[in-house]
Amino acid sequence: MNETPLQILNAVADRYKAEQAELERLRRVEQLLLANPDRLWPEIKALLKAE
Numbered sequence: 001m002n003e004t005p006l007q008i009l010n011a012v013a014d015r016y017k018a019e020q021a022e023l024e025r026l027r028r029v030e031q032l033l034l035a036n037p038d039r040l041w042p043e044i045k046a047l048l049k050a051e
Contacts, residue, residue, distance in 0.1 A: 025047060028047055029044055029047050029048060032044050
């Protein structure tokens, strides 16, 4: 089955959005680690499990 250029573009856009969300999640983890790694470890683990 051939996809139209618009379908391909939409798939690429969806993938980009998903990757941007993952990067933002990792940035939040980094910020928590830098702020106070011991106190925030449960929150960090929760963020790593969240999708």
